[in-house]
Amino acid sequence: MPIYDFQCNQCDTKFDEYFRSASERKKLFCPSCKSGNVKKIFSVFGMSVKGGGAAGSDGGSGGCGSCTASSCTGCGS
Ligand SMILES: [Zn+2]
Secondary structure, eight states, X not given: OOEEEEEETXXXXXXXXXXXXXXXXXXXXXXXXOOSOEXXXXXXXXXOOTTTSOOOOOTTSSOOSSSSOSSTTSSOO
16 A cells, blocks of 8 residues: 655645555645645655565555565465
8 A cells, every 4th residue: 555745835744645556646635734735755665666575664564575465364474
């Protein structure tokens, strides 16, 4: 599950948003001032390549590292 960081252009508040897929688009609002004027900023944790197997730092949420599934229901761990 991709996680992207965003920053509000109005009040500079940084926040992150989860996306179900890398191609999903949804309207984002600043959690602080409710402005829709936000921009995407890139972070290391947001860079997850699907099927690449290079997602080493997943923060311990979801996946076991030996499969590409987001939830380990199929790999037996
Ligand atoms: Zn804001």
